[in-house]
Amino acid sequence: MKLVMAIVSNEDANKVIKSLIKENFFVTKLATTGGFLMSGNTTMIVGVQDEMMDKCIEVISETSRRRTKLVPNAISSEFGIFSSTPVEVQVGGATIFVLDVEQFIKS
Ligand code: 2BA
Numbered sequence: 001m002k003l004v005m006a007i008v009s010n011e012d013a014n015k016v017i018k019s020l021i022k023e024n025f026f027v028t029k030l031a032t033t034g035g036f037l038m039s040g041n042t043t044m045i046v047g048v049q050d051e052m053m054d055k056c057i058e059v060i061s062e063t064s065r066r067r068t069k070l071v072p073n074a075i076s077s078e079f080g081i082f083s084s085t086p087v088e089v090q091v092g093g094a095t096i097f098v099l100d101v102e103q104f105i106k107s
Pocket of ligand 1: 007033034035036037038039041093094095
């Protein structure tokens, strides 16, 4: 058995969890904070049988794919603040750790 720990953006979290549940995985969602940006993200822990590992990684990767997004870019000038051309930022993506599980007990 493996323990998959996946860190995704809050924006993708619900989509990832819904897709995992649909594929019959058991998921625990943790509200976490990235140490670099100090902004909220979501960590999921999923206990999976070895043979289901690839499927689990596939579901997480497909539902949190890294992509670009256009966001408004406000610029201030001597005449006040106004919006200019939007800028492209990278969003999404998952950081995934896979750990061996020594024991799994449900009592
Ligand atoms: P990512 O590498 O996609 O990481 C997204 C979030 O995943 C991180 O949020 C952190 O919560 C987690 N994470 C990634 N790698 C990890 C690891 N080896 N161990 C534990 N948790 C890990 P943030 O820490 O807020 O980082 C946000 C983004 O800032 C990162 O995106 C990366 O592009 C950049 N970044 C993070 N640390 C950096 C550093 N030391 N130097 C330069 N850029 C950094």
